[in-house]
Amino acid sequence: MAQRDARFNQHVLVDTTPMPDHIPKVEEIGATSAPLFSAAYFIGDRCKAFNDDYMKCKEEANGRGEIECLKEGRKVTRCAASVIKDINTHCLKQFKEHWECLENNNHYLFECRKPEQALNSCVFDKLGLKKTIPGAPEGEVPVHLRPKQKYAQFPGRQY
C-alpha cells in the first residue's frame, strides 16, 4: 500500500443496491448544508456522547469501522435527526431566518449574529440546548456573543 502513488478520484460509482435486510434500517437526515450548519452546535450539545462513542469505535476498529461501527453510526444519525426535528417543531421561524441568512452569506456565521442570537435563545428556552464553542479561550467573551464582528461586511454592532 505504501509504495502506491496517490491518485485523484476521477470517477464516481453510484451503487443503487439497498442495504441487506439483516442490517437495521435508519432514516438518513434530510437537512441540507445550511440548516445542518445552523443546527451544528445544538447537535453537538445533545449528541456529544453518541458522536464521541462513534469516533472512538472508528478509531479502535483499525480501518474496519464502516462495518463494525454501524450500530454507533445509526445512533449518531438518529440523535442528529431528533435535534433537527425538535428545532423544526419549536423554533421553525428563527431557524429558517438563520439558515437563510447563512445560505445568502457564503455560510459565514459572523454575518448572521442577529438571527443566531434569536435562534440560540429560542432553542435554549424550548429545548435546553446551549451553543458553546469547544476549545474557546477561557475568560473571554466567546466570539458568537460579541456584537461587533471583525470580518463582517457590516462593521458596526449587529444586534
Added chain:
Amino acid sequence: MGVPFEALLPYGIVITMFGVTGAGLYVSKRFLNEGKKPRWNSDLWDRQMMERDLRITGTLRGQSSNHIAPKGFELSNPWKIEKRIY
C-alpha cells in the same frame, strides 16, 4: 467661461458602460444562484456538501430543513473510485 457639454459626453459613456457591466454581472450571478448571493472560496467540504444538497433538493442552491431525507437518498451516495485498481 463654462465647460462645453461635449467635454462631459465621454464621462457619461464611461459611467454608463461600467454600470451596464456591473448590473449585468449582478443579475447573471443572481440568476445562476437562484436569487442568492454566490458561494465563493469554497473548499472540498463545501463542494461535497453542495453536491449533497443537489441530491436532496434537486437544485444546486436549494435548501431544506427536513429531518428525514427523501426516499431513495440513501442509495444515491457516490463512491469515489480510482481509474485503476491493483
